[in-house]
Amino acid sequence: MNNQYVIAVVDDDSNIRNLVEAYLQKENYRTVGLSSAEEAWNLWRDHPPDLWVLDIMLPGMDGYEFCRRIRNEAEVPIIMISARDSEVDKILGLELGSDDYLVKPFSPRELVARVKRQLQRWYKLNQSEEPAIPSQPIQIVLGRLLLLPEERRAFWDGEEVDLTSKEFVMLRVFAENPNRAFTRDELLAYVWGDDYFGSDRAVDHLIKRVRKKIGDLPIEAIWGHGYRMRNDGGGKVE
Structure with missing residues (x-):
């Protein structure tokens, strides 16, 4: 894996921002420091x-x-950092699509280790077009x-x-297995990979x-289990 990734560090505290950038640069990452979300x-x-x-x-x-x-547009890895350490704050961050959550004060070395882990997962995901789903049918209806x-395109x-890459993979899992009930852990493994260590609430947010993009999509929650997508009009894989 090439370490010449660009890491954006967004924090209005210049001391924290500079410290994080320094540790990342020691690992040969390129960094960009920013003080606001608008920047x-x-x-x-x-x-x-x-x-x-x-x-x-x-x-x-x-x-x-x-x-x-960002999550409405792409699946680029996001690690949230915050002095807020309540369970509600962590869950909200993960539900909105962050891949990890680190509470301040934190060890810069721990942050670097988490950055490496997220980039390794991202690299593996992008090396394989369809992780955990080997076949490539022409179309799924x-x-x-x-x-x-093959084109990574979806029509309703x-x-x-x-759709983002994770949204597409999740829809494919459901479409190839109509009416099957999946646990959140199963969906995490299909979409995020076996080595994902975040909350299963990421599935709910996805x-x-x-x-939101497909209002009539027949995905339904199964209390205490997970989700399934009903087959309301026939289907086929070609």
């Missing part, structure tokens, strides 16, 4: 980094809102849903839907995002 959004538009180290409490737009916006795996009622 970070401009960076995302112009020169998107490979991973975000994101403080929650920022002036103006906070880290939660910035994370939500389930009711009003059409997936084209004939209209193309813009499904919320897909439902």
Whole structure:
């Protein structure tokens, strides 16, 4: 794996930002330091980094809102850092799509180790087009849903839907297994990989995002178990 990744460190505390950047640079990562989410959004538009180290409490737009916006567009790794250590804060961060959550004060070496782990997972995900799902059918049809795996394109009622890579993989898992009940752990393994160590609430947030894009999608929660997608109109894999 090439260490020449670009890490964006977003924190309005210059002491923390400079310290984190120094430790990352010792590991041969390139870094960009930013003091606000607005600056970070401009960076995302112009020169998107490979991973975000994101403080929650920022002036103006906070880290939660910035994370939500990024997750609506891409699956780039996000590690949240915060002095807020309540379970609610951690769950909210993970639900919004962060891949990890580290409480201040933290060891810079621990942060570097978590950065390495997230980039290793990201590298493996992008090396394989469809992790844990080896076949590549031409198309998958389930009711009003059409997936084209080789092109990574999805259509609902004939209209193309813009999905992130994780959203597409999750829909494919459901579409190839209509009416099957999946646990959250199973979905984590399919979509995030066996080595994912975050909260299973990430599954709930991913499904919320897909439902927002496809309002009539027949995915239903199974209390105490997980989710399934009903087959409401026939389906086939070709």
